[in-house]
Amino acid sequence: QQPSKVTPQQFVNLQEGDIVHKGFRRAHAKGICISGEFLSNGSLTKYTHAKVFEKGSTPFIGRFSIAGSNPSAPDLKAPVRSMALSFATSATQQWRVAMNTPPVMAVSDPHTFYQQIIAIKAGPEAIQKFFKDHPESQDFLNWKSSYQPSGSFAAETYNSINAFYLINEQDEKQAVRWHMRPTLTATPEGLKGEDALQQELQQRLAKEDIVFDWVYTLATEADNENDPARAWPNSRQQITAGQLVIRDWQFQLKGECHSINYDPLVLPEGIEPTADPILRARSGAYAESYRRRAREVLNGALEANSNE
Numbered sequence: 001q002q003p004s005k006v007t008p009q010q011f012v013n014l015q016e017g018d019i020v021h022k023g024f025r026r027a028h029a030k031g032i033c034i035s036g037e038f039l040s041n042g043s044l045t046k047y048t049h050a051k052v053f054e055k056g057s058t059p060f061i062g063r064f065s066i067a068g069s070n071p072s073a074p075d076l077k078a079p080v081r082s083m084a085l086s087f088a089t090s091a092t093q094q095w096r097v098a099m100n101t102p103p104v105m106a107v108s109d110p111h112t113f114y115q116q117i118i119a120i121k122a123g124p125e126a127i128q129k130f131f132k133d134h135p136e137s138q139d140f141l142n143w144k145s146s147y148q149p150s151g152s153f154a155a156e157t158y159n160s161i162n163a164f165y166l167i168n169e170q171d172e173k174q175a176v177r178w179h180m181r182p183t184l185t186a187t188p189e190g191l192k193g194e195d196a197l198q199q200e201l202q203q204r205l206a207k208e209d210i211v212f213d214w215v216y217t218l219a220t221e222a223d224n225e226n227d228p229a230r231a232w233p234n235s236r237q238q239i240t241a242g243q244l245v246i247r248d249w250q251f252q253l254k255g256e257c258h259s260i261n262y263d264p265l266v267l268p269e270g271i272e273p274t275a276d277p278i279l280r281a282r283s284g285a286y287a288e289s290y291r292r293r294a295r296e297v298l299n300g301a302l303e304a305n306s307n308e
């Protein structure tokens, strides 16, 4: 039986909750803008004709954030950290990427994700029961039990979770997931305050650039690219496409990332979406969240209580 449909409005109503923070994203509300460039080494050109993977450099405007709808939430309490990227790869093509720290989702379809958010909001007992009733959460729970939050946005691994197809000149397609692999470690000892991760980032960037390796994992016939809850075996081939270099930051309300909708279905030629139903649900929900916050900004309702 097909799970029943959830509308973008229902998702965003649930995610924003009872206290609406006008002008802010309804999920991942607290964040900081970043910018820099992706230095491609050309090693994905066999699999995709996307311009961003030709050997060379493409600038980006991005955003580090924490999950949740509160724009002044304490950084170190959030269970999930995120990185979003926006590339203009030509005058007519854009690519938007939004990644989280878990490598997989706990569920495989939007309806069940909606139920999971209800359980999270209901408290620890409800979410424990939810996981018991949903064996597909096992790969997520395995990750969760071994995950140790680091002391820096720069020291996390960020995952695409959903799979995409790389398309080459011969129109052949290869299903992939990707992750950003940090090149440094940092422990949370000594970090203090509500904005600990943002401050750590600002201090670090005053001294040095932050570098990630952008790693692609190639699916085989045995992997279901449409199921974001299933991990792929560690033995799958991986290719490092190049380095992401972060050079600068801005407060989100004054920065260029604030007005960007990091919709994962904004893709350049050479990259296509899989049939994963979560991808469609994300696109609709991000647009609804964007519509609400853009309208509030135009109406001058942006709250003063941001984390600037």
Ligand code: HEM
Pocket (backbone or CB within 6 Å): 011, 012, 015, 024, 025, 026, 027, 028, 031, 063, 064, 065, 082, 083, 084, 098, 099, 100, 105, 110, 113, 159, 160, 161, 162, 260, 261, 262, 278, 281, 282, 285, 286, 287, 289, 290, 293
């Ligand atoms: C059905 C599943 C999902 C729903 C309904 C959902 C919903 C949302 C919404 C409403 C926003 C705010 C968008 C805006 O106002 O610009 C958002 C932001 C975000 N989501 Fe999701 N999300 C889902 C799954 C995921 C997954 C699987 C990932 C990771 C791969 C992810 C990563 C992010 C990130 C990184 C942001 C913040 C982007 C930014 O910095 O602007 N989400 N999500």
